[in-house]
Amino acid sequence: MRSPKDFFAPLAVGAPAPVREIPASPSRMIHFFDPSNEKMAAKVPDLAAKTDVLLGNLEDAVRADRKEAARAGLVSIAKATDFGATQLWTRVNSLDSPWVLDDLITLVTEIGDKLDVIMVPKVEGAQDIHYVDRLLAQLEARAGLRRPLLVHAILETASGVANVEEIAGASPRMQGISLGPADLAASRRMKTTRVGGGHPGYLVRSDPAGDDLHSGRTTYQQDLWHYTVARMVDACVLHGILPYYGPFGDIRDVVACEDQFRNAYLLGCVGAWSLHPVQIDIAKRVFSPEPKDVAWARRVIAAMGDGTGAVMIDGKMQDDASVKQCRVVAELADALAARDAELKAAYDKATEEALA
Numbered sequence: 001m002r003s004p005k006d007f008f009a010p011l012a013v014g015a016p017a018p019v020r021e022i023p024a025s026p027s028r029m030i031h032f033f034d035p036s037n038e039k040m041a042a043k044v045p046d047l048a049a050k051t052d053v054l055l056g057n058l059e060d061a062v063r064a065d066r067k068e069a070a071r072a073g074l075v076s077i078a079k080a081t082d083f084g085a086t087q088l089w090t091r092v093n094s095l096d097s098p099w100v101l102d103d104l105i106t107l108v109t110e111i112g113d114k115l116d117v118i119m120v121p122k123v124e125g126a127q128d129i130h131y132v133d134r135l136l137a138q139l140e141a142r143a144g145l146r147r148p149l150l151v152h153a154i155l156e157t158a159s160g161v162a163n164v165e166e167i168a169g170a171s172p173r174m175q176g177i178s179l180g181p182a183d184l185a186a187s188r189r190m191k192t193t194r195v196g197g198g199h200p201g202y203l204v205r206s207d208p209a210g211d212d213l214h215s216g217r218t219t220y221q222q223d224l225w226h227y228t229v230a231r232m233v234d235a236c237v238l239h240g241i242l243p244y245y246g247p248f249g250d251i252r253d254v255v256a257c258e259d260q261f262r263n264a265y266l267l268g269c270v271g272a273w274s275l276h277p278v279q280i281d282i283a284k285r286v287f288s289p290e291p292k293d294v295a296w297a298r299r300v301i302a303a304m305g306d307g308t309g310a311v312m313i314d315g316k317m318q319d320d321a322s323v324k325q326c327r328v329v330a331e332l333a334d335a336l337a338a339r340d341a342e343l344k345a346a347y348d349k350a351t352e353e354a355l356a
């Protein structure tokens with residue numbers, strides 16, 4: 001383990017100094033596209049105008065015989081596209097694959113100045129992040145980059161979950177962590193066949209009213225991912241990085257997708273993956289606070305003055321702890337409003353009405 005004194009020292013001569021704080025730019029949706037798919041690639045300029053993060057995916061969902069084409073496609077797209085304020089990320093192949101070394105060498109040296117974050121799949125422990133950390137520093141030095149690349153880990157192995165705190169704190173490059181429910185289910189030997197979401201068999205049942213065990217007993221489907229998401233959020237907050245829900249594979253079921261995203265939002269996640277254009281607006285809606293919540297938060301903050309003591313608003317007690325929650329919502333709203341004029345107008349209108 002590195003001494004805390006050396007934690008922010010560059011890991012290669014000539015590499016840029018690591019960041020001290022992770023940028024809190026909006027990342028409500030990390031939109032995945034396959035850079036080797038011509039139809040998807042053609043949509044990138046349009047998608048850049050409506051997404052917070054665009055991610056050129058090189059790993060799972062890209063066929064083995066398309067890996068090189070996907071890597072080359074991402075290089076051309078990155079060079080040709082003006083992404084504006086939208087971040088460009090990539091997901092490289094797993095560290096045990098035959099492709100990852102060329103992924104990293106090519107991407108950092110060719111388009112390192114365009115990339116913001118490198119997502120690393122199937123992270124098992126801090127050792128995986130340490131490997132990527134040093135290699136990136138060497139490549140950044142070779143490419144003459146002035147800004148360090150950040151790293152995002154996917155939490156999708158049982159070992160990764162067991163080590164999530166050390167992964168979150170393994171490097172100053174760590175930007176965030178996403179839950180990867182599909183690979184995690186396989187790694188844990190869960191008996192599911194879905195990509196995220198719930199399962200009707202995972203439930204609790206009300207007690208029987210009498211001797212009849214079979215009728216009148218309501219069942220409630222439970223969230224398979226609650227424990228892991230909550231643990232991931234705590235690990236991320238502990239280390240000042242950002243937590244995300246990952247993929248929801250039932251593209252047609254926009255209702256359950258929204259529910260899964262909202263559970264993650266309420267538990268502290270800042271965004272989720274979108275796999276299909278239809279999921280972009282779902283993530284945007286869910287991970288932007290609702291105008292009425294922003295108005296309420298601003299009202300509480302105004303009423304609480306210096307943030308100490310207790311006041312009553314509409315019959316509800318507010319104190320130091322509730323005003324802190326309100327600040328989380330209000331600060332997120334301000335950050336999103338700075339980028340989105342429509343949201344700003346909706347937040348300001350709701351606030352005016354609430355304060356009238």
Ligand SMILES: CC(=O)SCCNC(=O)CCNC(=O)[C@H](O)C(C)(C)COP(=O)(O)OP(=O)(O)OC[C@H]1O[C@@H](n2cnc3c(N)ncnc32)[C@H](O)[C@@H]1OP(=O)(O)O
Nearest residue numbers: 032033039040043057060061182183195247274275276277
């Ligand atoms: C477990 C994990 O690792 S999840 C992460 C890895 N998986 C992925 O990245 C999957 C990404 N998404 C996809 O591959 C596709 O959305 C699929 C295969 C799920 C569905 O694709 P299709 O069958 O083409 O869907 P559909 O017909 O509804 O697409 C409508 C249009 O949107 C386009 N489109 C679909 N997904 C995307 C996308 N992610 N980005 C941009 N465009 C897309 C299609 O090319 C199609 O374009 P067209 O109108 O010009 O023909």
Ligand SMILES: O=CC(=O)O
Nearest residue numbers: 156180181182183
């Ligand atoms: O990569 C994502 C997953 O769910 O697996």
Ligand SMILES: [Mg+2]
Nearest residue numbers: 060156180183
């Ligand atoms: Mg996966």
